Amino acid sequence: MTKTDPSTTAPERVRKFYALKDIAVAPENMRFGEPADEDVPQLAATIKAAGLLQPLTVRPGRRKEKPAMALDGRRRLLALEILLTAGDIDGDYAVEVFEETDPARQAAAVLLTNTAVPVHVADVIVSIGKMLKAKLTPSVIAAALGYAEVDVRRLAALSALPAKAISALRQGRLNLRQAKLLARLPDRGAQTELAEVALSGHGFPEWRVNELLDEGAITARDRRFALVGAQAYAEAGGRTVCDLFGERADVLLDAEVLQELWTKRAEALADALRSEGLAVQVTADPAPAAADDLEPFGYAYGFGLDEAQLRAWRDAGAAAREAGEALQAVDLSAAGAEAPLQAWLLARLAADRLSEPTRPITAAVLTPHGDTGLDVVFLGPPAPEPEADGETEEPADGRLSTPALRFDPEPEVVAVAVAVPAETDGVGHALHEVRTDTATRALVRALADDPTTALVALTARLFAVLVLRRGLAKGGGALTVSAEAYSRPRAPAIEVLDGEVRRRLADRRAAWETSGKTPIGWVAGLAHGEKMALLAELVALSLDLREERTTSLRHTARAEAAEIATLCAADVTLYWTPDETFLRPHSKPQLLAMLENMGAGVERARALKKDELVGLVAEEAAARVWAPAWLSWSAPDEDPDEGLAAGDAAELEAPGETDGAVAPAAPEELAA
Structure with a gap:
């Protein structure tokens, strides 16, 4: 492939001289109308000593303009005016210039040959707006600047913002993303009102703009769209509006077509x-x-x-x-x-x-x-409630005991341990109470001296209460230990969390049914490791840390939960990350805060509707294996309920006005 020498294809620049009095700064110049900075006097002294070493770039004047309008060289022109005021030169002082007559080269001169002051994105926007008013088309501007035409069109859309919005952008009261959000509003009065709010230092109410844009809007992220598709929707006459800045989802204008x-x-x-x-x-x-x-x-x-x-x-x-x-x-x-x-x-x-x-x-x-x-x-049809055994009765406090685990009635053949016959002949109630009281105390001592048997008895009791739902009432078992399997009304188990524990216990119940033994006999026959695993599952399922109101915090239970979580190194992300069921009750600011905390950024998320935002947070959490720390009973880094204020995302920094080479904003930065 033959390389082309740019010097052989670029048109020769026309060098001319104009009298100083016949030159002015062109309106499309990046710094048009700005006063001289503090270094201009030093530049004037340099020009006085060494002359003007670098010619200005000008275009011919139009209508009532001066004969030469400076596209590049504003600071040099200001320095010459200082020398003119001081009497060092006069109005006829010959100024060497490059005169550009081609519109594309004029556009390039505005942005690419400015070597005086770094370019702020607001100046780029204003300059492109002026070029458009001068009848330069976006394609001509794009070709001259080396930008994609779509980037020029995006900047052109921003150039239509009210002057107060451009001023707020230049002063850092608006960032580029917020300016794009403002440009999407069709009502210019609303644009001006919101720009005034930002310019006065009261922040930019992004939520308000998003609400105005989202009101009644159906986007391509709608759950129905996955089954319909863009082609079928378009063929049925459905209209779509694409976001010029490519940041928001396409809006579907014909909801009835999508639904049908x-x-x-x-x-x-x-x-x-x-x-x-x-x-x-x-x-x-x-x-x-x-x-x-x-x-x-x-x-x-x-x-x-x-x-x-x-x-x-x-x-x-x-x-x-x-x-x-x-x-x-x-x-x-x-x-x-x-x-x-x-x-x-x-x-x-x-x-x-x-x-x-x-x-x-x-x-x-x-x-x-x-x-x-x-x-x-x-x-x-609803499943029949399991029949309680004969020894079960309603708890004394009047609360209904509802099983948290659904199962079929017990098998017809259930092993029963042989009870020691009670000697009641000739024994009154008082004596019987004394005898059984003493026997209880004797077994208390014996059991306390035998941890292995105590482990069997406790595990079997929890298994009978939580899984078999037997012996719930007073007198239903030797141990008075009672427990309830955790449940929440109308909320199913989370498959990989408590659902896994319930599945294990279902398998253990099936094993007990086939054993033909009593719960104590079956537990006693398990290997020690199996006993410990079963005990852990039963104890775990008896946990209940749910709080129904923010005004009814269970501080003691919370403290114990934190201790337990520390002992077992609890980390919910080992098994689960937030899903849509968990995320849906959260507000949009809370969801945005989650994205911020996991380091996913909130730029593209702010414009999403609630349903779309829930899906995005679930997707990002799964990709990053992230969940809020408080779900593992650890202290959160930040308040999980604290929403993000408008403008919390990083803003585009405006470079200071210093001498040196310009770094014009790249197209991808302008479109970001």
């Missing part, structure tokens, strides 16, 4: 479930209300399943997960996506059916989902 396309596609996919005899509801509501006589199939643990059923259920769950993972490689909006989507729905149905074989699935609800295009919840 999504519903039509979801209804077609739902036919696979209808063929299974289910009543299917298709709705865009992310949290549809279930029928009063139906309950959703939540996270299952395999309670009550025999070995073959448990194996079949686990295989079906693995198949459903594989089908869901396969969708990540599929264009959900393409015509060929129906088969894998329906296969995934049927795999989900099979897994839920096998999780509770005695409970039929009669209905399903399909809703949008950003990743898989669809989400499905299966419903059926």
Whole structure:
């Protein structure tokens, strides 16, 4: 490839002389109208001693302008005027210049030959605005400056901002991102009002601008769009508005077209479930209300399943997960996506059916989902409450004891230990109390001297109470130890956290059922390591640190939780990072604060709607293996509820006015 010498292709620069009185600073000059800086007098002394070594760059004057208008050389011209005022030279002093008549070269001279003062982005914006007024097209300006045309168009959009907004940008009261946000507002009066607020030092209310821009807007991040796709939406007549600055999601102007396309596609996919005899509801509501006589199939643990059923259920769950993972490689909006989507729905149905074989699935609800295009919840009649054993009665404090673990009734054959016959003949109540009291105290001493047996007794008692739900009432067991498995109304387990513990206990219950032993006998037969693991699972599931109100903090429980977390080196990110279910109740400022704390930045997030922001935080947290420190009962670095104030993101620093080579803002910096 032959290299071209620029000197052989560039047009020769025209050198001319103009009288000092016939030269003025061009309006498009970067520093037009600014006073002389403190170093200009020194420059004047240098010119007086050595003459003007570097010619000015000018263009011919227009209309009422002077014959030569300086595009570059403002400070040299100011220095010459100092010499003129001092009487060292007169108005006829010959000033050597390069005269540019080509519009593209004039544009280049404004930005690329300015060697006096570093360029502020506000000056670039103003200069491009003046070039446009001088009938230079964006393509001509872009070619002259070496910028992409889209960057020039973006700067041109900013040049249309009110003068107060440009002034606030120059003074650092607005950063470039906020100026772009302001430029998106169609109402010039609102632009001026917000610029005045920023210029007066009261900050820039980004939340207000975002609300105005987001009001009623549906973007390409809408959960329905994943299933519809841009092509189908456009072919159906849907209109899209793209963000000029490329920072906000495309806005979909025809919501009814999007809804119609999504519903039509979801209804077609739902036919696979209808063929299974289910009543299917298709709705865009992310949290549809279930029928009063139906309950959703939540996270299952395999309670009550025999070995073959448990194996079949686990295989079906693995198949459903594989089908869901396969969708990540599929264009959900393409015509060929129906088969894998329906296969995934049927795999989900099979897994839920096998999780509770005695409970039929009669209905399903399909809703949008950003990743898989669809989400499905299966419903059926409520499961029967397990029958309590004969020794169980309502607690004395009147609270209803609701099992946190769902399981089928106990097997018909349950091992029962042989009790020592009570001697009641001729024994009154008072004497019987004395005898059993003394026997209790004797066993207390014996058990206290035998830690191994105590471990067996405690573990068996917790297993009977938490898993088997036996012996809950007074007199239901030898030990008075009681416990409740942690649960929260209408909130399913988190699969990799307490869901894993509940699954382990489900497996242990199945092992106990097949052993034919009493709980104590079964625990006693376990290896020591198994005993300790079972005890840890039972103790863990008895934890309850939930607080329903911020005014009802349980300080003692919190202190104990911190101690326990320190002892076991608790770190929630070993198993889980914040998901959408956890993040959705948080406010937008709190979500932005999470992004800031994890080091993900908030630039592109501020413009997102709440639903989109939740997905972004979940994605970034998973990528960085991050969760708030307080979820692991550690002291947070910052207040997790403290939102980000407007303008907290780093602002573009304006370089000071110093002599030396210019560093004009690069296109990627201007578009950032």
